[in-house]
Amino acid sequence: MWSLADEMEHWLKGLLEEVEDGVIELRRSELAHQFSCAPSQVTYVLTTRFVPERGFRVESRRGAGGYIRIIRLEDCDYRAYLAAQLGSHLSERAALSLTEHLNQTGLLGEEGLRLLELVLSADALGLEEPLAGEIRARLLRLVIANL
Amino acid sequence: MWSLADEMEHWLKGLLEEVEDGVIELRRSELAHQFSCAPSQVTYVLTTRFVPERGFRVESRRGAGGYIRIIRLEDCDYRAYLAAQLGSHLSERAALSLTEHLNQTGLLGEEGLRLLELVLSADALGLEEPLAGEIRARLLRLVIANL
DNA sequence: GGATGACAAAGGTCAAAGATAGTCAAACAG
DNA sequence: CTGTTTGACTATCTTTGACCTTTGTCATCC
Secondary structure (H helix, E strand, O other): OHHHHHHHHHHHHHHHHHHOOOEEEEEEEHHHHHHOOOOOHHHHHHHHHHHHOOOOOEEEEOOOOEEEEEEEEEHHHHHHHHHOOOOOOOHHHHHHHHHHHHHHOOOOHHHHHHHHHHHHHHHHHOOOOHHOOOOOOOOHHHHHHHH | OHHHHHHHHHHHHHHHHHHOEEEEEHHHHHHHHOOOOOOOOOOHHHHOOOHHHHOOEEEOOOOOOOOEEEEEEOOOOHHHHHHHOOOOOOOHHHHHHHHHHHHHOOOHHHHHHHHHHHHHHHHHOOOOOHHHHHHHHHHHHHHHHHH
């Protein structure tokens, strides 16, 4: 029931768990070969799963000797990112992605995750989008400050 | 004398009885094929029979590796009763008192209690009172239905 | 030895195709 | 009339491939 992208995500996160500094380095082409897929599939996984919203950062370099480095954000980096994101407006997607990662880092339990998913969803507030986004941002800021 | 929708509902509920965690996962197209019907028929069954008011929740994802997940909720009679008590408007006081009650009956854990207290508090939403009350009511109704 | 340029070896971009699920209105059944 | 069933169309997520850009290496030329 898992897509290739899901499996690759899972495998990479497993690797990240094993290392103590939260940094892994790999070659796009090797990973693609390992999973028998197109190299751009790796890029797809990185850009959809290993984004700052979810607590990761990716660095890379092209050319001979090129590499891809995946970095699990430190708590302070992540909080800085949160502060920047929570400026004034937050889409439902971004909000859900954030809560999911809050859960993964253990700041938020299962119950909290479920509740926030409900509260942040589009129809929960029943408001139009510019306003709903502002409220999401305000709510999440408040929640994070009180975790 | 059962309709196709009834049979599918019954079959799915049978599956849900068999698993201990109350969660099943399936593919819409497979289920449709199994019952020799249009895929949208599955959607129809899910949206008419497996709704929170009847004690179920449905999650899904599109695209390759997509799925439909049906989750059995617990204590749905009592939750339905509570939801029925709710009007269209809820003061901060009433909302907090209700969450307190949810917590005492065990439907809501400590984490959930603290989160809801935050979210329902006056300044969390940052809205004027007629509107804030409506949103509180809508949020709590949603939360109760999905606990 | 230093500049140059061809070549190879990475990774990046983007749009198309594929794989699911959702929506909605019309037809249908009881 | 109400609830069911279908199918055409839509939305979303994944996978692939053709083409682009960047970087390092190495031979060549002065």
